[in-house]
Amino acid sequence: MGSAGRVVLVTxxxxxxxxxxxxxxxxxxxxxxxxxxxxxxxxxxxxDVSFVRADIRNPVIAKVIVKExxxxxxxxxxxxxxxxxxxxxxxxxxxxxxTMQLLAACQQAPGLRTLVVKSTTTxxxxxxxxxxxxxxxxxxxxxxxxxxAKDVAEIEGYVRGFARRRPDVRVALLRxxxxxxxxxxxxxxxxxxxxxxxxxxxxxxxxxxxxERDLMAVLRHAMLTDVAGTFNVAGDGILKLSQxxxxxxxxxxxxxxxxxxxxxxALRSARLADFSPEQVELLTYGxxxxxxxxxxxxxxxPEFTTAEALADxxxxxxxxxxxxxRALAQLEASLPAGAGRG
Amino acid sequence: xxxxxxxxxxxxxxxxRGTGKTSSSAARSLAPDAKPAVKAAAAPKPKPKPKPKPKPxxxxxxxxxxxxxxxxxxxxxxxxxxxxxxxWLAAIQVGAREVFGEQWEPQLAQFLAFLRRRVTGDYSVDxxxxxxxxxxxxxxxxxxxxxxxxFRIEVRGAxxxxxxxxxxxxxxxxxxxxxxxxxxxxxxxxxxxxxLRPLGADLVFKMPFVSTLARMxxxxxxxxxxxxxxxxxxxxxxxxxxGFKGIGKPYSERYKLQRFGRGGFVAxxxxxxxxxxPLSVVGAEEIFPLVGNVPSLARLLGLPYIPxxxxxxxxxxxxxxxxxxxxxxEFGEPIRTDELDEGAADDPMLVFNVTDQVRETIxxxxxTLLMQRQSVFx
Numbered sequence: 239m240g241s242a243g244r245v246v247l248v249t250x251x252x253x254x255x256x257x258x259x260x261x262x263x264x265x266x267x268x269x270x271x272x273x274x275x276x277x278x279x280x281x282x283x284x285x286d287v288s289f290v291r292a293d294i295r296n297p298v299i300a301k302v303i304v305k306e307x308x309x310x311x312x313x314x315x316x317x318x319x320x321x322x323x324x325x326x327x328x329x330x331x332x333x334x335x336x337t338m339q340l341l342a343a344c345q346q347a348p349g350l351r352t353l354v355v356k357s358t359t360t361x362x363x364x365x366x367x368x369x370x371x372x373x374x375x376x377x378x379x380x381x382x383x384x385x386x387a388k389d390v391a392e393i394e395g396y397v398r399g400f401a402r403r404r405p406d407v408r409v410a411l412l413r414x415x416x417x418x419x420x421x422x423x424x425x426x427x428x429x430x431x432x433x434x435x436x437x438x439x440x441x442x443x444x445x446x447x448x449x450e451r452d453l454m455a456v457l458r459h460a461m462l463t464d465v466a467g468t469f470n471v472a473g474d475g476i477l478k479l480s481q482x483x484x485x486x487x488x489x490x491x492x493x494x495x496x497x498x499x500x501x502x503x504a505l506r507s508a509r510l511a512d513f514s515p516e517q518v519e520l521l522t523y524g525x526x527x528x529x530x531x532x533x534x535x536x537x538x539x540p541e542f543t544t545a546e547a548l549a550d551x552x553x554x555x556x557x558x559x560x561x562x563x564r565a566l567a568q569l570e571a572s573l574p575a576g577a578g579r580g
Numbered sequence: 581x582x583x584x585x586x587x588x589x590x591x592x593x594x595x596x597r598g599t600g601k602t603s604s605s606a607a608r609s610l611a612p613d614a615k616p617a618v619k620a621a622a623a624p625k626p627k628p629k630p631k632p633k634p635k636p637x638x639x640x641x642x643x644x645x646x647x648x649x650x651x652x653x654x655x656x657x658x659x660x661x662x663x664x665x666x667x668w669l670a671a672i673q674v675g676a677r678e679v680f681g682e683q684w685e686p687q688l689a690q691f692l693a694f695l696r697r698r699v700t701g702d703y704s705v706d707x708x709x710x711x712x713x714x715x716x717x718x719x720x721x722x723x724x725x726x727x728x729x730x731f732r733i734e735v736r737g738a739x740x741x742x743x744x745x746x747x748x749x750x751x752x753x754x755x756x757x758x759x760x761x762x763x764x765x766x767x768x769x770x771x772x773x774x775x776l777r778p779l780g781a782d783l784v785f786k787m788p789f790v791s792t793l794a795r796m797x798x799x800x801x802x803x804x805x806x807x808x809x810x811x812x813x814x815x816x817x818x819x820x821x822x823g824f825k826g827i828g829k830p831y832s833e834r835y836k837l838q839r840f841g842r843g844g845f846v847a848x849x850x851x852x853x854x855x856x857x858p859l860s861v862v863g864a865e866e867i868f869p870l871v872g873n874v875p876s877l878a879r880l881l882g883l884p885y886i887p888x889x890x891x892x893x894x895x896x897x898x899x900x901x902x903x904x905x906x907x908x909x910e911f912g913e914p915i916r917t918d919e920l921d922e923g924a925a926d927d928p929m930l931v932f933n934v935t936d937q938v939r940e941t942i943x944x945x946x947x948t949l950l951m952q953r954q955s956v957f958x
Contacts, residue, residue, distance in 0.1 A: 440788020484701030
């Protein structure tokens with residue numbers, strides 16, 4: 239890149255992770271300018287980021303890219319839940335049409351050098367026929383027919399198409415595992431914040447987490463290195479949901495699979511947590527992704543393991559259970575002296 | 581000594597402590613002729629009124645006080661207030677010594693630490709969800725008596741299992757319920773100290789509880805990706821290529837090997853260059869002799885078959901007790917694949933040949949073992 243430094247465009251800055259990444263990118267010495275773009279203004283402090291209020295579903299985006307001479311686009315405005323955006327239709331429009339428009343604008347921008355897209359491991363789905371660990375080459379066993387997973391699959395398809403049409407642009411597609419951290423508000427974190435965690439009876443899914451700080455680090459890393467390709471990003475190790483629940487010291491209640499949907503929609507209407515079908519599948523069958531390529535090709539090493547990320551997330555939560563452990567600890571303490579931990 | 585007082589032994593039939601003179605007041609009141617004592621107690625009673633001062637009074641006064649005492653005594657006799665914490669602790673210590681032996685303190689502490697680790701989730705599982713602690717402390721301990729006492733498993737050729745590095749154990753499958761897989765796991769662990777990592781059908785991972793236990797015990801899905809990943813990770817992987825065709829075949833076809841899948845397991849072994857160890861299991865066919873099937877119900881429930889054995893639906897849950905057949909497990913000579921070149925896994929003819937070789941080895945060993953077996957149950 240030129241000595242003047244990069245000009246980075248970040249989409250989806252109205253949401254927390256996008257805003258924080260934009261701020262972090264603005265502090266980077268090799269970055270000259272960061273332009274944040276979203277349809278609604280960000281709620282927090284955006285520092286040196288110049289905010290442009292524009293909808294990426296609108297061709298205006300192309301003008302911004304050309305006029306500001308953007309050479310790096312970081313696409314972070316793929317949303318996993320309708321949430322504040324409105325209904326499922328709005329969500330799909332934002333995700334799919336927004337990405338199409340953004341990529342169309344990128345294709346028209348001669349100065350563009352780098353495109354970083356934040357996808358998700360949800361694209362692999364979760365089913366009983368899954369391999370234990372997905373590598374980047376594997377396809378989901380069941381093609382997603384609706385929801386977030388389908389959006390992401392389509393988005394990735396468009397991104398791959400863009401990479402073919404503009405071979406001069408370096409495209410890094412990141413598939414982070416479930417993001418977790420004290421400040422993260424996602425379907426999974428709101429699920430884990432419930433005072434009593436409903437689980438699918440008889441299933442103990444394997445989960446992987448990525449700490450929010452590692453997400454910021456990997457996005458920055460992908461923006462600055464010259465590696466192209468698709469990469470799974472997740473903290474080391476695997477935790478089972480039962481372990482997660484126990485480590486968070488929360489009571490859990492096993493629900494038969496047919497009841498999970500009902501409880502899920504009750505929780506959704508109470509605005510406590512969002513149970514999308516993808517999430518129920520994840521909580522039934524679990525998912526693991528292989529991160530060899532992240533280490534060898536991308537050259538990124540997460541700071542937090544899955545367990546450490548969870549511990550950091552749990553440190554801000556008030557435990558609602560853990561009575562058994564306290565009783566056992568008491569019993570252990572009342573043992574005659576000399577009987578240390580075995 | 582001569583003038584020593586002679587103290588007669590015994591009381592000569594009178595109540596008392598044996599001084600021969602007077603019996604204690606307690607004894608007097610017990611004895612049938614206790615009336616004089618009562619009289620004596622009653623006689624001094626009038627005295628206190630005129631003479632409240634003299635010393636011998638306290639005793640009679642106590643008698644007089646007895647009337648207002650009851651409320652106090654009821655509190656004293658309350659049975660629940662009785663056992664102090666120290667006694668409880670002592671009782672627990674005695675009990676612990678009984679259960680854990682003389683070294684009970686560190687043992688109990690260890691057990692508590694284990695419990696706390698489980699309760700707080702402070703243990704680790706590998707990427708397939710294998711929980712080594714539970715498998716070793718719980719599953720193996722539960723299955724071992726079944727293997728040793730019920731099926732009296734005899735293992736031959738355990739030295740053919742490599743002590744380290746990846747290897748693929750290929751076995752025949754039988755018994756309606758995959759008990760043979762569990763028994764193979766226990767036998768291999770007890771003989772070599774290695775954990776067999778079975779490859780299971782996707783039905784295993786679809787079923788609630790079964791999927792949890794299977795992952796905990798080290799099972800993963802039978803697919804090329806997982807098989808190769810485990811083998812290249814140096815695990816001892818177990819595969820039953822006959823699948824449902826083998827396990828759900830009728831009793832009349834016992835010990836006749838079914839088709840060995842598509843040979844995917846051979847391709848995985850060639851890819852990773854690990855040896856294939858053929859395993860022949862005799863005895864598992866007889867534990868639940870499958871004499872019938874309900875295909876329509878099976879289709880309805882999404883299961884490969886609904887077994888009917890001479891005992892199963894008839895005796896209800898009791899029919900699920902496996903027959904105590906005598907088992908023989910023979911591990912054959914490992915078939916090396918590391919000498920084959922890189923592209924060998926993509927050569928279907930070679931893969932089929934190796935598959936047939938493995939299948940033939942197992943089938944021949946089965947016949948040999950059947951010849952050696954005296955009877956099904958002995």
